[in-house]
């Protein structure tokens with residue numbers, strides 16, 4: 001059967017790709033695309049070496065490819081397919097080259113210290129408000145009024161969130177308030193983005209400074225509501 005080696009090789013390659021891409025992540029972490037690329041390159045290399053062991057198998061492997069590309073004696077659908085490949089392949093390579101070299105309109109990543117040290121007067125403060133269901137509810141109410149336009153339903157996806165870089169913090173994410181003590185969160189809410197120290201530059205945070213609008217007591221209640229709503233616990237030293 002002519003072309004059999006080519007077909008088997010293609011099926012094997014696609015099979016290995018699907019295994020790496022779809023089946024393996026069911027058991028372990030998904031593989032990075034660069035690793036999948038290396039495995040596939042090795043697979044193809046192996047298949048080509050196997051197919052070119054003898055003159056006969058080389059012809060069986062490359063024959064269909066060269067007959068397809070040269071267009072010998074082709075009619076109808078085959079002819080159209082060849083034309084499509086010959087037109088689309090250069091376009092694909094061109095597009096790939098363009099998109100990998102064209103300058104992007106995404107802002108460059110910034111090295112911002114996300115959790116700089118707080119000023120001394122905030123270190124070690126503890127929440128003076130008793131953690132009762134009423135106070136937590138009151139805090140969530142204040143959060144809905146003042147914070148949800150940006151921080152959304154504690155997930156950082158409020159209606160206004162998309163306009164800001166850095167984006168509003170997602171409190172459900174283990175990288176934000178779950179890592180912080182209540183005193184730290186208190187400082188961040190009170191002084192906002194403008195209150196960040198030098199390490200927090202380039203000071204493009206849209207986080208407002210709340211110390212004028214909100215009383216300390218309200219901020220402490222919001223903090224309780226925030227942790228409860230995001231299903232997180234403040235960090236403590238115990």
Ligand code: HEC
Nearest residue numbers: 146147150166167168169176177185188189193205206207
């Ligand atoms: C105008 C949009 C906006 C509003 C309104 C807003 N925030 Fe923010 N907030 C941000 C942005 C942007 C950040 C991320 C940058 C930063 O850390 O300053 C942030 C960060 C924070 C952080 C720091 C989290 C961390 O991991 O360091 C806390 C805490 C916080 N906000 C609480 C609040 C609370 C509570 C309110 C309501 C009283 C509120 N925010 C209202 C935009 C907003």
